[in-house]
Amino acid sequence: MKNKIYDIIIVGGGPAGLTAAIYGARANMNVLILHKENVGSLISAHKIDNYPGFPEGLKGKELNNLMKEQALKYGAEIINATLLDIDVYSTPKIIKTDKDNFLAKTIIIATGWSKNNSKKIKGEEEFLGKGVSYCATCDGAFTKNLDVTLFGQGEEIAEEALFLTKYSKTIKIFVNEKELKCHKKTYDALINNEKVEIITNSELIKITGNDFVEKVIVKINNEEKEIKADYAFLYLGTKSSLELFSTFANVDQNGYIITKDDMKTNIEGIYAAGDVREKSLRQVTTAVSDGTIAATEAIKYILKQKKKEA
Structure with missing residues (x-):
């Protein structure tokens, strides 16, 4: 900040x-x-x-x-x-x-x-409150031992991901640029945490599941991949x-x-x-x-x- x-x-x-x-x-x-x-x-x-x-x-x-x-x-x-x-x-x-x-x-x-x-992501409205969230500090406690994903860019998503390390099993941060842009201290804390993985050049395409979020479809380096996820935290300006x-x-x-x-x-x-x-x-x-x-x-x-x- x-x-x-x-x-x-x-x-x-x-x-x-x-x-x-x-x-x-x-x-x-x-x-x-x-x-x-x-x-x-x-x-x-x-x-x-x-x-x-x-x-x-x-x-x-x-x-x-x-x-x-x-x-x-x-x-x-x-x-x-x-x-x-x-x-x-x-x-x-x-x-x-x-x-x-x-x-x-x-x-x-x-x-x-x-x-x-901005337009909503496919599945965003359907799973809002059922695994889709805009606030990790609000819902982080519900992610204990779960696989979570975060989508966006900047200091806010970096700080939110760092907060989730207290609860979540795995944390994947998807960034739509070549790197996650945040303060060095925050970045170093993330990359040195074994729970965290930062995936660059990525774009969220769809969120899927039944009663709750189960998977996210992400385009990474122009290739679509299906990734297991219990939560999708969105910092994309889609509110x-x-x-x-x-x-x-x-x-x-x-x-x-x-x-x-x-x-x-x-x-x-x-x-x-x-x-x-x-x-x-x-x-x-x-x-x-x-x-x-x-x-x-x-x-x-x-x-x-x-x-x-x-």
Whole structure:
């Protein structure tokens, strides 16, 4: 986990998130944007001709790039990462991604329309709670003397695998790149544990079983293999908005976060902006408005906290 504590971490690099970053960075806040590259409603738009200031219209990607350029100009950082989970109850708050875990005083969730979430793996929904899990520290105790598999990349999956060594019989970590990217100390602890095996260049295709998970089908170096598994822990960014946010925020049945007009969620220091919010209209202009308000409220919150600590 990086030791730096950001004033504001924004999850999502669309118009709401980038606007929030511009306002936060201009106010001399340490701002980090976490987003998935080339994902979002705006960059997918062939042409935007109802955004003020561009009478001739422009491509969605062009508008997105201009917003990104402006956020960077004022000092915001941007990291391409997949959101895995958020721990809103720790101090500072922890945002878990496939790249690393990041610390924040405040968080603005601007992940966009819930249908932009990644597709589920075959068998994922069927076996959720029956061997499929998103949290080893939550369910690790149930894996005593069992064969477990983990799928993903980064510090989060490495730490979760290390936790499982206290319980599981065997632990196979499947990474879709050439190596598992995590801190050296964690990596060394894993490779020196006889229970652990790290398999690179792999892709989870399917999870199978009867009443409970029994096997996983994995493509390793372009060759499909069937592997015995009692548990499959997934760190692939396949959680829906409902699964991601309902653990701490008030959400509607579709996974949209419920806020008031000030973009505050029910958790102090956590805000939502843009299409991820429950609202009647979803446009670039309304997303920009949400981002402005969320950042302004986050800045006020941080300044109040600093005043209390002084």
